[in-house]
Amino acid sequence: MSTLDTLLHRPRVWSIAASDCSGGAGAQADLAMTHALNVDCVTLISAITAQNSVGVQNHYSLPVKQLEQQWQSSLIDGLPSVIKLGWLPPSEEFRTWLLARLSEVACPIIWDPVKQASGDGLPTPEDDLFWRDLLPLITVITPNLVEARWLIADEQASLQHAITALHAFGVETVCITGGDDLNDTAVLTYVSHQAETQRSEEPECQVLPQFAIKQTRFAWQAHGSGCHFSAALAANIANQQRRYDAILFAAIYAQAAFQNASYRGSGYHNCFAINHYPA
16 A cells, blocks of 8 residues: 555656547557556647547647646646657647747657648648747657658658758657558668767767667557557656667557557557557
């Protein structure tokens, strides 16, 4: 039985993301993954969605006034160790608020950007470079290649060009998730560090500034794999893992969540966070 003297002081991730009522992605995935890795998670909800394994049927973006109240309420319990961003409302008012608030905190910021067509899911900005002011604040970004191309406004960019462009916009570490779509035997995550910006106590980022993580590709699809990867990464960094190790272990935990997905009749299953490595 716990007593006041034995309660744990856990590191704290702040998740700014949409609520996913299906439980597979968004703020719910962040909660599940961080808790599995023994890290507290504060959720600042950017939108409420109606969604399931088939897709997003409807959404409601919360007013900035409500997000500000969530931020101020969370501050009372203590500053974040890491901030993890998910889907962000594409409004000028929200962007202005977010940039101001992120500039006030001195902690790593992880962003898992979400791009979906406006008619089929969550809306995206009309301006291709809408989030360019946010990128210099990002410690690690975790898009797939389509999302990386969207962020740099170049739909034909090669993998390497997308990585180089994101670094040029100011992102320290780029993780392009999903890998080779044409490769049916493996999933590749491409990692690139902007070596000159890395902290001197992390020499591995300078010795190996680019590498790929190769993992088994399973025969099914699952909802929320990107959210689980970025949430595990945020938790690992909150737990003071070095960035190189944090990325490697995040890939392992995300694969475990994918491998242990909960069944959905649509054929698009739900990732399920666990605190052990896949078999």
